[in-house]
Amino acid sequence: MxxxxxxxxxxxxxxxxxxxxxxxxxxxxxxxxxxxxxxxxxxxxxxxxxxxxxxxxxxxxxxxxxxxxxxxxxxxxxxxxSYLYDVDYGDIKKLSFKDNEDIKHKNVLGSLMSLGIDRKKVGDIVFSNGYCHIFLKSEISEYVKYNLTKINQSNVKLEENIEFIAPVLEYEFKKIIISSLRLDTFIGAILKISRANAISLIETKKVKVNFKDETKPSIKLNQGDLISIKKYGRFIFADVEQITKKDKYVINIKIPK
The missing domain is CATH 3.30.1370.160 (Ribosomal Protein S8; Chain: A, domain 1)
Known part of the structure; x- marks a missing residue:
């Protein structure tokens, strides 16, 4: 076919x-x-x-x-x-090392990239229960296990079969007042920058909405949208708490810690 x-x-x-x-x-x-x-x-x-x-x-x-x-x-x-029911889902491996407060997500990812690892071969990097857990395609797990020995100037030893406990997501909560639900208005308020600078961030592809590159400043945001801004982090549009008498929106924002 x-x-x-x-x-x-x-x-x-x-x-x-x-x-x-x-x-x-x-x-x-x-x-x-x-x-x-x-x-x-x-x-x-x-x-x-x-x-x-x-x-x-x-x-x-x-x-x-x-x-x-x-x-x-x-x-x-x-x-x-379509006729198969018993499928081997063995293409994901997890490698873990003891957590170190000097090592952040970006350090782990950067060290993997420095080994020549394709970003597409790496899944989530999760800090939980005293360990950093790296999810990988199985085809590169052996290479990573024996070659990733230092991250951010700290020695690390990757291990298999460490118990994984999914972390409880924690958020900081913030409230903003905006004149519209446009993306540029939202970014200007949350980052406390001018509308022109907000538009520049959007048009230079530094903003994603729900993981999709968004280059239109005028799009209207919806409750639950995840806005990612390069170098600034992620912001979740939780809900509209109220609309004021002057037709401004009081918005609740969740910021992942």
Whole structure:
């Protein structure tokens, strides 16, 4: 079976996402023609959303999404023939080292990249129960285990089979008052910067809404949206507490700690 990629991708406009989805379609074609189980690299939630829009068009296959633990963010998709029920989900490995207050998420990721590891091969990096846990594609786990020995000038020893306890997410809560629910207005208020600077952040692709690059300052935000701003962090639009007599919005914001 040969799949017409142009039709399946006509609703995708981001070039980098088209690459991800072309690779996915290649895997679907392999599953249909060779009747085997395949898996993607790690995808962010927006890429998973787009992938599902493709996968749901094929009756010949099924798929399962996994990130290695229950509350994952980055995940891989297993694709397999529709008649299979018992599938080996062994493509994710977890390596752990004892937590060190001098080591942050960016340090771990940076050290992995310095080893030549493709970001797509790395899932979530989670600090929990006194350890840092790194979820990886199994194909690189041995290499990482024996080559990642120092992070941010601290020696580390990676171990397998360390118990993983998913962390309880903690948030800082903040309240802002804005004149509209536009993205640029929201960013200007939360960062306490001018509207012009907020627009600059958006138009230079430093802002994501629900993991999708957003370059339109005028889009309207919705309750529950996750706004990520490069170098500033993440902000969750929790809810509108009230609308004032002057038609301003009192917004509650959750900021992950």
């Amino acid at each position: 040969k799949i017409d990629r142009s039709i399946l991708l006509n609703h995708i406009f981001e070039d980098d996402k088209k690459v991800v989805l072309r690779n996915l379609i290649d895997k679907v074609e392999t599953v249909i023609n060779k009747h085997i189980v395949v898996s993607t690299d790690f995808l962010d939630p927006y890429e998973v959303y787009l992938s599902k829009s493709i996968l749901n068009k094929f009756d010949e296959i099924k798929y399962t999404i996994s990130g290695g633990y229950h509350s994952f963010e980055r995940s891989i998709i297993y694709v397999y023939p």
